[in-house]
Amino acid sequence: MxxxxxxxxxxxxxxxxxxxxxxxxxxxxxxxxxxxxxxxxxxxxxxxxxxxxxxTAEPADLLDRARMAGLLLPPGGAIGRRTAADLMEVDPRLPSERGIDLDVECLVPLGATPLRRPGIRSYVTDLEPDEFDTGLGFPLTTPERTLADLLRWLPAHMALAVADRMARRKLVDLDGVEAILDRWHGHRFVRQARRLLDAVEPKSESYGESWLRLRLLDAGFPRPEAQIPILDGGLEIYRLDLGWPDLRIAVEYDGEEFHGSPEQQQHDADRRRDMFERHRWNVVGVGKAHVLGPTLLLEHGVGEMLGLRPRITHRSW
Incomplete structure (x- = not known):
């Protein structure tokens, strides 16, 4: 028995x-x-x-879902792309995706069969052994490999925002990212990735600032300085998001969280009036609708301030 x-x-x-x-x-x-x-x-x-x-239990969060997906990976595969960024506490979601759970994204080596499961997205690619580690108990791409992938495959404005955040938090070695892109010379979207890597600004304090800066660069305007201090008697009294100090012109991103109420908007107006009257800075604020909207009003407005004509006739993102 x-x-x-x-x-x-x-x-x-x-x-x-x-x-x-x-x-x-x-x-x-x-x-x-x-x-x-x-x-x-x-x-x-x-x-x-x-x-x-x-x-024995349903996954409670992204880490659980990634750990489960990691068990299904073929040898040489890793959890990567947006999932890797999210696990590094850098949000890769588009504005329309905020508050939703993204699929777990993973990379499998050339010649391997991609995973086909609900809630998992799988990409076949080259992946070197030193481009992932197992510190969380499953293979996860390094910050450098993660960013190299996202610079290629995310929409440009989100890729730059993620890159700025990773650089600001000192999570990533940008030279290491460049080395990975060098290996992919001539591959799809690598030119975009290189352009965005050159535009990374560790001083950027919000995704909105990153989006705004990219629109200014796409328009062909000189690269603005970020987080410009305005001093009075040796003390910093204001700090401007983006601008050109030699021209005393600045552009700021007015996000909804800190600039949406009537009181906040009045404070912004008073601050910018003081900047002009006492310090001779011409400061304009733009909101999410301007930065993510479909028109070129932002480019033409800033161009008039700079005395330059935008070099583009349509938006690329």
Whole structure:
């Protein structure tokens, strides 16, 4: 007679305790297939979040979902792109995606079969062994490889915003990103990635500032300085988002969070009037609708201030 637990339940408990999830193929290799069936019957705790994967609990957050997807990766694969950035606490979501859970994105090496599961996006690419690590318990692309990918594949304004944030937080070595892009010379969207890498500004304090700066650069205007201090008696009294100090012209991004109420808007108006009357700075504020809108009103307005004509006739993002 077969005894209770003779299907290797103690081994199965050991397997589950390492992370709460395991692949069916791992259980099969260990001879635990019958034990898995018995465990499910006796506990009712074994879920199936993806084909070929078993877990004792539903994923609670992105880290759980990434860890589960990591179990399904072929050798040499890694979690990457937007998921990697998100796990580094750099939000890669488009404005229209704020507040939603993104699919887990992963990279699989050339010649491997991409993962096809709900909630997982898989990309076949070259991936060097030193471009990912396992510090979180599964392969995750390094900040340099993550940013190199995002500079290529994200919309330009979001790619620059993510790059600025990673540089500001000193998460990434920009020279390392350039070295990866050098390896991809002539590949798709690498020219965009190089242009955006040259535009990275670690001083940028918000995504809106990054978007605004890219529009000014796309228009062909001289690169503005970021976070310009205005001093009075040696003390900083104001700081301007973007501008050209030699011309005393500045452009600021008025985000909805800090500039949306009537009181905040009045404060902005008073501040800019004081900047002009006492310090001879011409400062204009622009909002999200101007920066992400479809027209070239922003470019023509700033161009008039600078005495320059925009070099573009249509938006590229």
């Amino acid at each position: 077969t005894k209770r637990g003779s299907f290797g339940l103690h081994q199965l408990h050991d397997l589950i305790s390492t992370g709460g999830s395991f692949t069916v193929s791992t259980a099969r290799d260990l001879g635990l297939t019958r034990g898995v069936d018995q465990y499910r019957r006796e506990t009712g705790r074994l879920g199936r979040p993806h084909h070929g994967l078993r877990t």
